[in-house]
Amino acid sequence: SAVISQKPSRDICQRGTSLTIQCQVDSQVTMMFWYRQQPGQSLTLIATANQGSEATYESGFVIDKFPISRPNLTFSTLTVSNMSPEDSSIYLCSVGGTGSGELFFGEGSRLTVL
Amino acid sequence: SQKIEQNSEALNIQEGKTATLTCNYTNYSPAYLQWYRQDPGRGPVFLLLIRENEKEKRKERLKVTFDTTLKQSLFHITASQPADSATYLCALSSGGSYIPTFGRGTSLIVHP
DSSP states (O other): OOOEEEEOSEEEEOTTOOEEEEEEESSOOSEEEEEEEOTTSOEEEEEEEETTSOOEEOTTOOTTTSOEEEEETTEEEEEEOSOOGGGOEEEEEEEEOSSSSOEEEOOOEEEEEO | OOEEEEOOSOEEEETTSOEEEEEEEESOOOSEEEEEEEOTTSOOEEEEEEETTOSEEEETTEEEEEETTTTEEEEEESSOOGGGOEEEEEEEEOSSOOOOEEOOOEEEEEEO
């Protein structure tokens, strides 16, 4: 398993601002995944971040709103841009396990937009 | 469209009993089915994975069954304890993409 650290763990932000969430893994991984979990909802995949290439976004998510960086094999950032109250959610970073699809998650970043 | 259904109502059981949670899916041909545990304010924790050609898998007090004909998985916790209280998420992934899709989860409350 991997140990994943996310920062910040929580934040309260004003509408129209942007926030960058950091994800650090204790081992080198090829793919990192960013999920969103809205209150009472399932985890929804935002994008897959590969080192050295642009992130791959899922339907309904765009790079201008959720730019992602992946500068090396242990680190990634997700920015939530021009935030609105609808962006209030938990954002989770995750990495894959042994290759059968199981994921390991960070503790999440709980974002509240006023 | 693909759908993963887990009971949205919380499951309340008495300590020592077996908890059984259900995951149903439609319009999906999963290669793998996974179960995760999520505590409030924490990220999900991987528990068990079962492949499409496996009927059952066990790990300590946990047992998962996978019926591809019924399109259903059952997740059992035997001799349940209050510490087992959490939300349990079902997740499916296909052979084409190993990235799992998650259900909404079912909350389990074990009463002492």
